[in-house]
């Protein structure tokens with residue numbers, strides 16, 4: 001789907017389909033409040049006002065009627081109720097877009113004039129409406145059917161015209177880049193573990209570098225990581241036949257010497273738990289344990305697409321966590337690249353083991369900020385559910401800036417505390433620290449572990465365990481937290 005802006009909201013004739021909002025009338029009974037509704041009603045010989053009178057159509061949220069037009073002008077006119085202006089939040093607006101699209105998606109024609117950006121709401125500005133529309137529409141057209149042999153459902157290729165001031169053009173471009181980046185993130189997440197291996201992620205990173213001469217990709221193999229002393233990262237892949245990789249994508253869009261913003265992604269392409277093996281139920285979903293990596297690779301694609309004026313480095317720590325006679329065992333002790341030693345008390349707490357070495361590696365870029373993104377803990381889902389990602393940071397102001405980026409991007413995140421009192425839970429009898437901190441505050445102690453390797457820079461950790469994918473009948477990668485990351489980088493640039 002393509003998108004464009006149109007300043008004028010009064011034209012009916014240019015599109016094959018048009019979507020018109022029906023707002024709640026201030027006087028009580030619903031009426032045709034806008035000129036465009038009146039013009040459409042005239043074109044349809046009064047059918048819209050008749051539908052309102054007969055009760056078939058109202059301004060109630062998501063109530064809609066599709067009118068077919070045999071005469072001049074658009075072939076179909078969808079009128080949809082937008083509900084009370086003070087109730088039309090970002091979340092509701094997204095639902096409105098999805099509801100409208102579901103009415104015309106089977107045959108929208110070549111051009112859809114979408115006037116929902118003019119919907120009456122006290123909660124959203126037009127930029128937000130543009131963003132939500134583009135992201136929701138691209139999501140609605142997303143398919144992951146490459147492994148289905150009988151593909152039937154091809155989304156229509158339509159040009160959607162949004163009614164908005166041309167000042168929203170930059171927002172449109174950012175939103176489209178973000179939406180495409182979410183699709184890349186979704187694809188990488190949804191790919192099965194036997195396809196999306198650490199080597200596959202490395203290939204995708206090389207492909208990004210081909211798209212722009214501002215980008216270089218470097219992949220460190222196990223032997224090079226060995227030389228660097230990344231024994232913690234390497235311990236995770238020891239039980240797997242798939243070689244571990246450290247993937248570095250370097251984007252130079254800023255001035256030479258500008259400190260880069262670094263994004264680090266957890267790229268466990270399958271997390272069986274290792275010797276501390278997970279129970280069988282829903283274990284297939286552990287192919288999604290590389291969604292942190294997918295989101296930072298996605299964010300990098302958006303950065304390239306937008307030509308962001310900043311230096312950005314993406315680091316992906318990738319391995320497959322498997323049990324075998326060569327796998328690491330509970331009680332094993334490894335020396336990290338930082339020199340600190342870690343006692344692996346549970347091989348299923350592997351995310352922090354790959355991230356700690358990647359975070360130490362980040363030091364060499366003299367970063368302005370570092371954000372790591374990981375499906376790190378089940379405990380994060382207990383704390384925040386599936387709606388909100390967790391932020392933990394060694395700098396409260398930085399955490400706040402990420403929460404603001406999340407709010408702007410409708411990709412929410414919330415800060416959890418990380419006081420020093422939690423650090424004691426990581427004490428080990430035999431090494432500098434253990435890799436688990438007991439049952440309580442699991443999302444926090446995981447971040448505390450990472451904080452031991454981020455003392456030299458401004459750092460935040462995003463735990464996306466609850467938000468990166470949905471389970472059940474609609475199982476699939478969500479593309480979160482790409483919007484937050486892109487907005488964060490735009491705000492920093």
Ligand code: BES
Nearest residue numbers: 346348349350375376377378379436465
């Ligand atoms: N990848 C998992 C976390 C996870 C579990 C994310 C379920 C989403 C859904 C991580 O590697 C893990 O296994 N964490 C353990 C840590 C524990 C052993 C301290 C967990 O959360 O149970």
Ligand code: MN
Nearest residue numbers: 271348349350
């Ligand atoms: Mn695990």
Ligand code: ZN
Nearest residue numbers: 268271289351
């Ligand atoms: Zn994991």
